[in-house]
Amino acid sequence: MTEISPLTGETLASMREGFDANPYARLAMNAVTASGIDKVARNYDRARLLQRRFSVTVDNGAVTNQERSGRCWLFSSLNVARFIAKKNMNLKEFEFSQNYAMYHDKLERINYFLKDVAALVRAGEPSDSRLIQHLLADVMGDGGQWTMALNVYKKYGAVPKDLFPETESSRNTGPMNTQLRSMLHTAVAHMYADPSKIDEIVAQGVEAGHRMLTIHLGEPPKSFDWEWTDADGEFHRDGEITPVEFWKKYVGAELEDYVCLVDDPxxxxxxxxxxxxxxxxxxxxxxxxxxxNVPNQFMKDCVRTILSEQGIPVWFGADCGPMMDRESGAWATDLFEYGRVYDVDFDLDKEQRVRFGDSAMNHAMAFVGVDVDEDGTTTRRWRVENSWGDKIADKGYFTMSDDWFTEYVYEVAVPKSMLPEEYRKALEEPAIQLPAWDPMGALA
Structure with missing residues (x-):
């Protein structure tokens, strides 16, 4: 192993002397220690000029709130679905139960994980391999993808939120996830200890997961009576309906032909x-x-067309942290001047950020507006429906500059019918398989 040279006292003294002799560094220290880096680095001119007006806006009502959970992919996909449901039922306000969706996602994911690992154990995969250790570390997080969400809705449907409301554990998923993760880790350890009992261990693990989820989240309804008064004051009654019937009647067909586009740079x-x-x-x-995998500009063109011509929200995934002003609800690539404060060049491009672990998709939201120049060719900014509540931003709605879209948006879900013939043909070809730990596998 190559010897790692120590940081010497002489080097440390030299760096300290250089810092003390730099008036700009000391001024930055005084400001940041008192106010924090974001307040000091915030680009005042860029922030004040990032307007909240849009030439196309889709009204989806009050924003939702995922609270202390990582369910953004479920919230955002159901935010798209609720827009369609509201239109189909002529409702002004409506919200699906995100708790219902999470319950069935986690139950299915327990089954998927245990049977996936069981196959690896049977195939002789060592317990300390990179793959097994990655799967163990990543299990029972809250994140997901558009396709995973649609898998849940197509199999289990959806229910109105008031029929399966939030619980303490759905609002704050950490303690529940810890217990589920420990149960699954135990099951895997037992598989390695006695491979002859793998089938029994899997069955017991799925049953335990069902029991634990029901204790934390409640028992989801198998059917319900649905009745509502629409925006015109007219009363409607469906009678008894199952969640799958409800989904198919008011949403399903309009979303189930969607495909996921990504920008892997x-x-x-x-x-x-x-x-x-x-x-x-x-x-x-x-x-x-x-x-x-498509060019970023093609993703933009699809989103803009859906907003302008179809008038419905568009689900997307992004790396939400960089250059974000959470309180005012803004993203722009030059919203903060960190490099000037630190005298450091942050010069990685999108490809380098992905390749060297500096960026990956970690949050899902929905586009609900776009601002286009009078000439119809230049996009200035985007309006975003978030799921962080209405106490921040513009009552929970964020503004994104177009250049930020280029650098930090990784995925959008669009109708398959929008794709040119060459892309439709590509969907029929085998996928390039990337390893489980690849950054494009990051979950929102």
Whole structure:
């Protein structure tokens, strides 16, 4: 092993002397220690000029709130679905139960994980391999993808929120996830200890997961009576309906033909090809988690067309942290001047950020507006429906500059019918399989 040279006292003294002799560094220290880096680095001119007006706006009502959970992919996909449901039922306000969706996602994911690992154990995969250790570390998080969400809705449907409301554990998923993760880790340890009992261990683990989820989240309804008064004051009654029937009647067909487009900027992954992540999924037998890799501009064009011509929200995934002003609800690539404060060049491009672990998709939201110049060719900014409540931003709605879209948006879900023939053909070809730990497998 190459020897790592120590940081010497002479080097440390030299750096300290250099810092003390730099008036700008000391001024930055005084400001940041008192106010924090974001207040000091905030680009005042950029912040005040990032307007909240849009030439196209889709009204989806009051924002939702995922609270202390990582369910953004479920909230955002159901925010798209609720817009369609409101239109179909002529409702002004409506919200689906995100708790119902999470319950069935986690139950399915327990089954998927245990049977996936069981196959690896039977195949002789060492317990300390990179793959097993990655799967163990990643299990029972809250994150997911558009395709995973649709797998849940197609199999289990959806219910109105008041019929399966939030619980303490759905609002704050950490303690529940810890217990579920420990149960699954125990099951895997038992598989390795006695491979002859793998089937029994899997069955017991799925049953235990069902029991634990029901204790934390409640028992979801198998059917319900549905009645409502629409925006015109007219009363409607469906009678008894199942969650699957409810989904299919008011939403399903309008979303189930969607495909996921991604912008994987790495040169070795060509545009126009489908990619997939090994061992990534939730519903066994459901649609695989696959993406069509396309240019970022094509993603923008699709989103703009859907907003302008179809007038419905568009689900997307992004790396939400960089250059974000959470309180005012803004994203722009030059919203903060960190480099000037630190005298450091942050010069990685999108491909380098992905390749060297600096960026990956970690949050899902919905586009609900766009601002286009009078000439109809230049996009200025985007309006975003978030799921962080209405106490921040513009009552929970964020504004994104177009250049931020280029750098930090990784995925959008669009109707398959929008794709040109060459992309539709690419969907029929086998996907490039990427390892489970690839950054494009990051979950929102």
């Amino acid at each position: 790495r040169a070795e992954h060509p545009k126009g090809r489908k990619i997939a992540i090994e061992h990534l999924g939730n519903v066994a037998g459901g649609d695989p988690t696959e993406y069509l």
